[in-house]
Amino acid sequence: MSGTVGRVPTPSAPSSGAPTGPGAAASGAADPSALRWADTPLGAPEQWDPAVRAVVDLVLASPVPMALLYGDDLILVYNEGYAELIGARHPGALGRPAAEVFADIWHEPGAGEVIERAYRRGEPFLEREAVLPVDRHQTGPTEPAMFTRGFSPVRDSAGRTIGVLSVAAQTTQVTRQLQSLSDFAAALSGTLTLDDVARVTLRYGLDAFGADRVSFGVDEGPAWRMVRRVRGELLDEADERLPPLWRRIPADSPVPMVVTARSGVALFTADGQPLRNSPADRHDQKIRSLAALPLRSSVVRGAVTVGYQAPHPWSPSERALLAAAAELAGQAAERARRFETQHGTAQLLQRSMLPERLPDLPRLRIAARYDPGVDGNAAGGDFYDAFVLPSGALGVVLGDVAGHDVQAAARMGQVRAALRALALTDPRPDAVLAGLDRLVASLGTESGTQELFVTVVFGVIEADQERITLASAGHPAPLIRRCRADGEPTAEYVEVLPGPPLGLGYRPRTTAVPFRPGDTLLLYSDGVVERRWQDLFAGLTGLRAAVTGASSGDPRALCAVATAAVPGATEDDVAVLAVEHAVRPSRSASMAVPAEPTAPSRVRHWMTAQLTEWRVPEAVIGGAVLCTSELTTNALLHAGTAARVEIDLSAERLLVSVADSGTRGQVTRAQTDALSSRGRGLGLIEELSDAWGTDPTVRGSTVWFEILIPPSPGS
Template sequence: MPGTVGRVPTPSAPAPGAPADPVVHGPSAQTGHPWAGTALGAPQSWDPAVRAVMDVVLASPVPMALLLGDDLVVFYNDGYAELIGDRHPDALGRPAVEAFAEVWRDPGAGEALERVYRHGEPFLQREAVLPADRQGPAEPAVFTRGHCAVRDSAGRIVGVLTVSAQTTQLTQQLQSLSDFAAALSGTLTLDDVARVTLRYCLHSFDADRVSFAVDEGSAWRLVRRIRGELLDEADERLPPLWRRMSAESALPAVVSARSGVASFIADGQPLRGVAADRHDEKIRALAALPLRTTVVRGSLTIGYREPRPWSPAERALLAASAELVGQAAERARRFETQHGTAQMLQRSMLPERLPDLPRLRIAARYDPGVDGNAAGGDFYDAFLLPTGALGVVLGDVAGHDVQAAARMGQVRAALRALALVDPRPDAVLDGLDRLVASLGVEGGTQELFVTVVFGVVEADRERVTLASAGHPAPLIRRAGPGAPAVAEFVQVPPAPPLGLGGRARTASVAFHPGDTLLLYSDGVVERRWQDLAAGLAGLGAAVTGATSGDPRALCAVATAAVPGATEDDVAVLAVEYAVRPSRSASMEVPAEPTAPSRVRHWMTAQLTEWQVPEAVIGAAVLCTSELTTNALLHAGTAARVEVDLSAERLLVSVADSGTRGQVTRAQTDTLSSRGRGLGLIEELSDAWGTDPTVRGSTVWFEILIPSDGSRVGDAPAR
């Protein structure tokens, strides 16, 4: 039975050898507190057994509280004072129902304490939020609390002892594990998996070093993050910098991945002998967990600079994390294989190089739709005709599968063959119409839907002749000397898509020096949520506002002209009639550390010889060095630098032959590992972009030439 109402029962005198007053420690038992005015009475009257419990509470670093007497008067130690925050010291010496009035009736609160006091039954509350946290942060601290009865010297229940153990970190880690799984579900490539994994593990496990390793057949590649790395949002989107490891490496990450066995080192020098730098040398505790998948062999390692016991709960959490990483890595490897095959098929059917002409500059861009695993039917081509004119074509075969890509290849090849015999655009499209109808009959399908626009550019006659079969109207950007640029759509006589028996008709329009012709697929302008006219208007406005008529820059402008994602493929082909011939040069860059320095020297010498203004040279050399460094680091292959100089602008491109997938703006917002990247490119150039190629990708930038430097483009053509 509980003790006397309102007061803890005590003997008339202190026990022999016991001090007259209890030993007081910390804020919860200050001698100045008016205990005599509480239900507990003066300290001299407290029962020796209760005083002993109080001394234990005060001396403990674990948060503890005593609730004494029928009123459950509150008494606690320093640790508990920290937990209840602003409620200290007002809660001291007050009945619990008053000190924690707003939560007293919550489940597991007042009722549980009163039950322990009345019946002496211990109670364990596995997840509790302390009352003080109701006014605290948005993410309250979570605790496991245990309550047990406190008895006096006569064995009577006189109060309740509460011990609180904070479990916030474990709760947060479990929540973080859920967030981690959600983040991994959105990854497509191993680069994505590595980036998400390193960020999560470094933060959630408060680690000093994290690494992620995967197999590459005969070798391994590993990426690492360490505590304190200065990474901004752009760096987080940067393709990780992988390090190649031999198949027999003794690195714990490789050993675990190779053996499929996890290892936990609590204290030692686990990376001694294989350390890449001083950061590895400082690691004393290391966990290495294999990725258990059927497709990918790999591992996840977590390291600390201080000894770590690796508790069972932490090992289980690490194992769960490694399981999630393994599943994501397996999906990514399958995606990369399918994506690479589809895109290689797609791009192998497109021209690897476009004609290189003195006065006609040509560029094209192809971006796959949302599903990167599918091969699409968009295509483009540009080729010289027997008459000396330039034939240009852009078409769209409906579908996003291998069959669509194969039909695209047939249509493209047939169009070139027809044009070489009779280059008249209407004649070419009429011949294609018969071919597509024949393919439909042979395939037993009426769903073969092909649109195409074909044009003949005659520079000597300053004219372009176009014919269209169900395709969006071509656009011409006109920018005569001294006149503002304006974009106009060419009104080509309409005709149905190929295979329906339509008759194509032609339209001829002027094409003067300074003009740029733009052909594009419907993926450029069509969006589900808006009218086609709005997309066309957006494209026209973007092309009009472009800084120059350079075809590569206009391709980038066109693909970004209409906001929002499209599920269709996007293809653009641009031809500029240059005011003057341009100069060009190129350099093959080997995959070796001295390459960026060699590129800088070559660029400086070449642009100086061409009398490019010094300010342009400095900016161009710096940007080219950044792009070259990125190509060597992240593609891991040799690169090719191309420079094209006209009277209006300097265009520089750096192409690699890597096979890790398409380079996108999101992936290249920072290019080099030195933290400057595209922030620098965007600052120093007037336009930039990335273009996927048949093998690898190309990153380019354009710098406009100041008007007082117009003489630099007057040099004769190559």
């Protein structure tokens, strides 16, 4: 592959449930699902990239002829429908380059060039009517076959094009719907959660069928949850990325979606009132024709419905197309349910080993952030900690235990606990790391491996002495943001002798540097600055520039700035810890927010009174109260649980955070679009605040924003 496509890397994600089959090699397989994957360029299923596995699952499960043309050589992997389409070329075509399989027609117009263009340029292509003599190599004369074909590029988890998904039909059915099905399959291959699957399915139903109402529902223990889309809803581009707003439905509900999901039998109403027994609103009351199709999955029960406000005869071809779409949605929902289960377990393990709360000190403000790597489906070894020492000083640490599995997380927990115990006994950074070095060496001997790779930086902050003492074992150098006398901030890396990673006979050395009021210390893992195909120096330079240009030295804002400082995706976990030596102590207050409709109003009154008492400028109060009201509504809407609002006022800025205790996972930038005003929230926060971000926590998520305090006249 040339250009930005690049050669497909060796896959690393696990792939439970992928078809492996005991069949013979590609040249002798009679059933596509029996292909011996290890004999093909894709390799063993357990090594596949998650996106590759998703596409293969879609192809093999679909009743519509589909093929994946994989990698530089466009290796063919296809289903039984496609096998029937290519006739005698099967089974020899499985696992072979498409140019070899179709050598006699590959260079003809509309043949190989179409597929290669979709692959090289990453552009979808629809071929409405193609005459391809696919059976030319057979004995005797053959009639040219008429095809409608759709080609969509397939990308891996890192966004690289790794193949082309081909959907073909020897038919004269509407080509737009065929192309839409191909695009639908490609879109589903990139979904991870049930929210993703629902969003893609709803959009497909509205666009491909011109429907007036589409719904998607899945089982939720003793009940069901459903989400729908109605034609004409005012949704902008940001709304399309929103997590769907699910509603719960009783297990015995007469809603057609529930009836079909329970029975596994499709229902078609050409004209009537299919939703008359359970209309949610006037939109449901207007529906006269409805198709309800079950999600055929062994893990998830559910259904998809498509409805119109006018009578609509459901033709056989349309029913078949809907059945294929429901089949694809069911496979995607099954993968999503498994991912969510694994992801939730892994992230709960990861976050339970990190401190739930950081110390609250009058002159030292502390914040931290942890983001999982690209996969996000496994626990990692990055960790941070901050704790008060017996002397009153603050101990801070950030480290990285190599690996992205439960064992790495367990090792991380051992190292973190041991470091705190050592520091509470003897807080000297060199003594602490020397003790950790012996521990890691012992763990390596105990496990019979020398591959325990642990880096860590540990520091002791003495605010009264305006000093930090640091020691590092193979970890990236800490960064300090300083406020110069002229008011212009600057950032500098601390020259700490890193030494080798722990467990290799570390001989620690300490470095002491000034830490004056107005300074902020930033510790970070290598996932912040390292990017594939990029020099490490460029990442370090980008981080330093971003921290220097930050609107303030507030630690929470700097954590957000640091994680976004270097462009490009990282496959590693990211951990950041920031500590600010405040010029003056800040004032703080908090309020518990019950999960009640009147809660946002109560928050507005409380916050207005508190900020007025603190003599905050009226312009800041107005913007802060409005943003807080939006974030509070968002927390109650999405988490459905009580929340907590915290405000922290310093001479330079007002920091407000809204934390929920929900279990829906990390609140993302897209989710904040779904604030109470449905679409205005994100623009409002960005317009009225100087910085904002989201932080996942052990039990929920925190959304925060910062507004700078303008200097008073004469200051």
